[in-house]
Amino acid sequence: MRKKAIIFDLDNTIFPVPQIGYTLFAPLFALIEQAGYHGNEMDQIKDEVMRMPFQRVAQEHNFSETLTNKSIELLQELAYNGDMESYEDYAHIQRLPHDKYIVTTGFRKMQQSKVDRLGLANDFKEIHIIDPTTTKQTKKDVFAEIMHRHGYKPEDVMIVGDDLHSEIKAAQELGVYALWYDKEERYKPVPGVKKIKDYGELLKVLGSL
Ligand SMILES: [Mg+2]
Missing domain, CATH: 3.40.50.1000 (HAD superfamily/HAD-like)
Structure with a gap:
């Protein structure tokens, strides 16, 4: 058929999102690190942010409501210009x-x-x-x-x-x-x-x- x-x-x-992701998401990753996510979990979060909707990542890593909301506020304004x-x-x-x-x-x-x-x-x-x-x-x-x-x-x-x-x-x-x-x-x-x-x-x- x-x-x-x-x-x-x-x-x-x-x-490929990783082509731009580390630059594009740098402010988001900084915010998440400030909230106490580090090491292996941070690496996994970075990888997932580039592969699935943010809301799913936040849920799977039990982000607090404050961190989720702050991240969404930031992400709503991000654009890629490179x-x-x-x-x-x-x-x-x-x-x-x-x-x-x-x-x-x-x-x-x-x-x-x-x-x-x-x-x-x-x-x-x-x-x-x-x-x-x-x-x-x-x-x-x-x-x-x-x-x-x-x-x-x-x-x-x-x-x-x-x-x-x-x-x-x-x-x-x-x-x-x-x-x-x-x-x-x-x-x-x-x-x-x-x-x-x-x-x-x-x-x-x-x-x-
Ligand atoms: Mg995809």
């Missing part, structure tokens, strides 16, 4: 003839600055930023809304991302083909989820469906 639409995540799917590059295999995505979408979760100003710095507007039909500080919507809601609005059936769509617990899970719940992008081969394979490390493989997968 030929896919009509492909929905991509942004962070660690279009570009140079950014997409993954080297991004050119494969640019050449795909499909309707392409980005759905990303994060602070609006920050996510918008990444979209702008990467110059993504012309490569995608729609770009959606889900900011958990202003909406209760989930990725699953936005995927479903895109599919409904454009009349895509589940079999018309593919969803691509690096987070098993976010876009991959949502795709599976909607009965949509999920493709797991693991550029750095950080993760062990999981049964039932196709994992790739290069978008050259995406072309092969599309050809095989």
Whole structure:
């Protein structure tokens, strides 16, 4: 079945967050260290901040309400103004003839600055930023809304991302083909989820469906 639409995540799917993360999040990391998080836990927090929505990191590390609120206040104002590059295999995505979408979760100003710095507007039909500080919507809601609005059936769509617990899970719940992008081969394979490390493989997968 030929896919009509492909929905991509942004962070660690279009570009590697660690490329900008240490600079971008420096004030946040300082705030968290001041609150008493150090050593191994701090390393883990830094890694997670670059891979999942902040609200999830705060919850998993039992941040106090004060620290969570202060961090969110800071993150709502952060934007990235430096140079950014997409993954080297991004050119494969640019050449795909499909309707392409980005759905990303994060602070609006920050996510918008990444979209702008990467110059993504012309490569995608729609770009959606889900900011958990202003909406209760989930990725699953936005995927479903895109599919409904454009009349895509589940079999018309593919969803691509690096987070098993976010876009991959949502795709599976909607009965949509999920493709797991693991550029750095950080993760062990999981049964039932196709994992790739290069978008050259995406072309092969599309050809095989
Ligand atoms: Mg991601």
